[in-house]
Amino acid sequence: MLFKDLPIQKKLMGVIILISGIVLLVTCAAFFTYEVFTFRQTTTRQLSTLGEIIATNSTAALVFDDQKNANEILAALKAERHITLAGLYNKEGKLFAQYPAATLPGAFPPLPGKEGYRFENSYLLGFQPVTQGGKHLGTLYLKSDMNAMYERLWLYSGITVLVIIVSFLLAYVLSKALQKRISIPILSLAETAKAISDRQDYSVRATKLSNDELGALTDALNQMLTQIQKQNLEITSFNQQLEQKVTERTNELQLANKELESFTYSVSHDLRAPLRGINSYTKILEEDYVDKLDNDGKKIIEVILRSSKRMGELIDDLLAFSRLGRKEVTRNDIHMDALVKGVTDDFMLISVKNNIEINIQPLLPAVGDQALVKQVWVNLISNAIKYAGKKTKTLIEIGSYPKENRNVYYVKDNGVGFDMKYYAKLFGVFQRLHSNEEFEGTGVGLAITHRIIQKHHGEVWAESKLNEGATFYFSLQTI
């Protein structure tokens, strides 16, 4: 596991133990160095003092060439256990006396070396001149081992290890106690954050346990929560305002719709009444005064009757169209085959033409308002029959095909068709591409068709060429 992935508790402990370990080691190393340095100095001083004393005592033995006495003097070094070798050279530089007595002369340097003391291969050795009254009598050689120092160093090492172990234990216990003070506030903060995100409750606040960085973090978190709470409140209030606005607008719309309804009623009622007067009284005029009218008068009466009748039809169609706008569309499965068969059978029954051939392909079922979709078929098929033209036979083809998760239905005829440059007017209310003399009509049928299909979220379109027939398409949702 990487250090960064460790829990904070372990990180803290690791850091504390590492730092205390380094500090201890550095301290011990310094102590060791100091110890070695002082020990060497002390040993050198002691050895040089000893050398001076022995040199002073040996002057007589050298002057009188008393080898026995010299050996005796050196043998006194027995008391100094660290002295391993001692030798006395006469003024000619020849070994004169030695300690221990049994040592081979080869162990000594053949000639006295330079005056002074130095460390060599973990031994301290030195040459001390023996003089009397400024006269050089000989040289004393001393060699001392460093065992005492090594013993001390071993002891120190043991103590150091012990201290390190005790320190580590102390560090561990202390860091355990300390880390609680740091990790507990962090853990409590984390728990609070988790509780908030789990329950989506922004009214929860973290408890501040200290005034340090963690305390600042707690304060910041709480401040953030307050802000979130405030913003949530604002959002809710905005939502409510929006909903209220929607309600208001809906009410306004409903009112407008109601006004439109009453307007429609007024139009139908108030326009029809005078129209009825015109039509009816003209008819009475015709019935009661026909013998008093000449041919021109009779023709005028016919025009009045025809016009008022047409206006009545226009008003009725307009009403039918506006009624459609307010109608709720139901959604049921429609079996197109049966529906279209019923419509075409009715047409064949009432049609005065007998040269009509309707070819119905198997039709896909769809979802929609059966009564309204039937109206679409009635409008399209009646148009196909009406705009047949002067062809000897009226051929009508009805079919369907699926297209992009919708079903497309079509009615194709071989009638007069229309010029595509007037296509934009085709589905408009009261828009006609033929005169009333050519083909009777008010121009509402296709507008109603368009509106019905629009209410079903479908599309309606057409293709045609003048005098080459027309095809009308509409699409509905599949089952």
Added chain:
Amino acid sequence: MDTHAIEILIVEDSMDDANLTIRSLKKNNIANNLYHVKDGAEALDFIFAQGNYSSRSKSANPKLILLDLKMPKVNGVEVLEKIKGNPATKTIPVVILTSSQEDPDIKRCYELGANSYVTKPVEFEGFVKAVKELGFYWMILNKAL
């Protein structure tokens, strides 16, 4: 005019429409004893023999009432409500004559007990036919209570 033996009461604010109705009923020999009142207030006076009609016998109810809906003062719905709400008059058949199928009051009329309703067509032939048929049905076929 003898207001005691009225067969059909026509309640219609438009003189023109009333005359058309009277003409077609008479021409088709459906009823000869017709009476026309020009608004709802007068209709109520006539039916309940009050006001100007206080001399009329209360028991001599008309056999049929043709009632227009849109009228000044008291409208057709109010008249209908009064007729159907009174035990003495509630058995009189009432046919609503309206100019439009869009009339929002049609449903209310049925709830109040109207016997049928007829949309007055714009065309004269249609109008005559409608009046003739309703007169024929209510005056000759339908045996009044």
